[in-house]
Amino acid sequence: xxxxxxxxxxxxxxxxxxxxxxxxxxxxxxxxxxxxxxxxxxxxxxxxxxxxxxxxxxxxxxxxxxxxxxxxxxxxxxxxxxxxxxxxxxxxxxxxxxxxxxxxxxxxxxxxxxxxxxxxxxxxxxxxxxxxxxxxxxxxxxxxxxxxxxxxxxxxxxxxxxxxxxxxxxxxxxxxxxxxxxxxxxxxxxxxxxxxxxxxxxxxxxxxxxxxxxxxxxxxxxxxxxxxxxxxxxxxxxxxxxxxxxxxxxxxxxxxxxxxxxxxxxxxxxxx
Numbered sequence: 001x002x003x004x005x006x007x008x009x010x011x012x013x014x015x016x017x018x019x020x021x022x023x024x025x026x027x028x029x030x031x032x033x034x035x036x037x038x039x040x041x042x043x044x045x046x047x048x049x050x051x052x053x054x055x056x057x058x059x060x061x062x063x064x065x066x067x068x069x070x071x072x073x074x075x076x077x078x079x080x081x082x083x084x085x086x087x088x089x090x091x092x093x094x095x096x097x098x099x100x101x102x103x104x105x106x107x108x109x110x111x112x113x114x115x116x117x118x119x120x121x122x123x124x125x126x127x128x129x130x131x132x133x134x135x136x137x138x139x140x141x142x143x144x145x146x147x148x149x150x151x152x153x154x155x156x157x158x159x160x161x162x163x164x165x166x167x168x169x170x171x172x173x174x175x176x177x178x179x180x181x182x183x184x185x186x187x188x189x190x191x192x193x194x195x196x197x198x199x200x201x202x203x204x205x206x207x208x209x210x211x212x213x214x215x216x217x218x219x220x221x222x223x224x225x226x227x228x229x230x231x232x233x234x235x236x237x238x239x240x241x242x243x244x245x246x247x248x249x250x251x252x253x254x255x256x257x258x259x260x261x262x263x264x265x266x267x268x269x270x271x272x
Contacts (some may be wrong), residue, residue, distance in 0.1 A: 029101075037139045038080075038113040039155065043240050048072045048083065048265040052242065056089070057256040064091040064101055066257065068163075074111055077118065081111040087160050093100040100271040101125050107160040114165050119145075119158035119185070132187060134158065146187030156190060157185045167241040171197060172214065180220070194218040202272055203234055205244055206260045211270040212244055238270035 047070065054066040066089045074081040084106070091101040106120040121132040134145035136152065143152045157165050162184045170178055174197040182193040198214040212234040231249075236242040242265065246257040262269075 014251060027175065028151075037134075038110065038115070040112055041114045043111075043114055043168045044239050045163060045266065046070060047264075047266050048074065050266070051261075052259065053261040054243075054257050055260050056091075057258070058095075058252050061095065062092060063095045063099075064089060070164075075108070077108055080117065082108045082117055083111055083164075084108055085160055085164065087175040088116055099126050105160045107158050107164075109161045109164060113155075114161070114168055115155050116158045116161040119160070127227075130187075134185060145185075145188060150190065152185070152190065153183055158185050162193075163243065166195065167235070169241075171241075199233075200237055203245060205258060207262065207269070209272055210244055211272055213237045236269055239267045240265050240269065240270070 002182040019177065042217065049072040050070040052068045054068075055062060056064040056066060066087070068087045071084040071086070075084055076082070085108075087105040087107075089101060089103040091099060102124040104120075104122045106118075107116050109116055109120040115138060116134075116136050118136070119132070119134040121130070123130045128185075132146050134143060136143055136156070136158075138154070141152055141154070143150050143156070162182055166180075166182065171180075176197060176199050178197045179194040180197070182195060184191045185191055194197060194217075196218055200211065200213055203207055203212045213236075215233050217231050217233060232245075232247045233243065234245040236244055242259070242262065244259050246255075248255045
């Protein structure tokens with residue numbers, strides 16, 4: 001269930017890894033212009049206090065839930081104002097006997113540039129436990145984590161910040177087939193992703209009918225996915241771009257994630 005959380009989850013852990021060399025030396029600070037460290041990035045999609053809740057279906061079984069929260073107030077890291085975002089996934093008690101999940105991901109996103117400063121992961125899935133803590137040094141273009149250190153490209157995301165960054169993208173003039181690139185860190189690897197724009201439709205959800213945009217996060221067909229376009233994602237067709245539904249055709253079975261509730265959206269949902 002860990003691959004549900006990151007892009008509700010765009011399942012970036014199954015993408016083909018970028019050719020990063022973890023042995024590279026960091027760029028000396030004096031080579032980086034202070035003015036060029038952080039971009040200025042417009043965010044009209046979400047703000048502090050936003051809360052999203054989802055139900056996870058494994059086949060026809062209600063397996064668990066996901067909650068994602070942007071803390072109301074910013075905190076300070078590296079003398080920058082940042083948003084603290086929590087994403088938690090858990091299996092229902094009736095599903096625990098089969099596969100117990102207690103996942104908690106945290107990201108700290110720069111308020112002005114929408115890039116992460118820190119990423120924290122705690123996973124408990126079945127008999128498997130794993131943690132990670134990553135620090136993003138955008139000045140030196142360097143990332144340090146429990147999984148290793150590596151050079152990073154400008155504006156790289158972690159698996160949770162990637163969701164919130166993607167929501168800020170302007171897709172108002174996108175045409176079917178257009179793609180948007182995304183570089184995502186997870187477990188010591190940088191994954192290059194592409195989000196493919198499909199088109200608009202109306203979907204029925206627990207929160208009513210919503211005008212939506214359908215996109216496909218491009219993944220690599222492997223032991224998890226049947227094909228590279230086996231993941232479908234619907235977001236609200238408005239300024240919020242709230243993830244509404246995820247459907248994934250897995251090598252064994254299928255998973256569906258549906259929104260069940262929300263609070264403190266920045267804009268009114270676009271409903272027919």
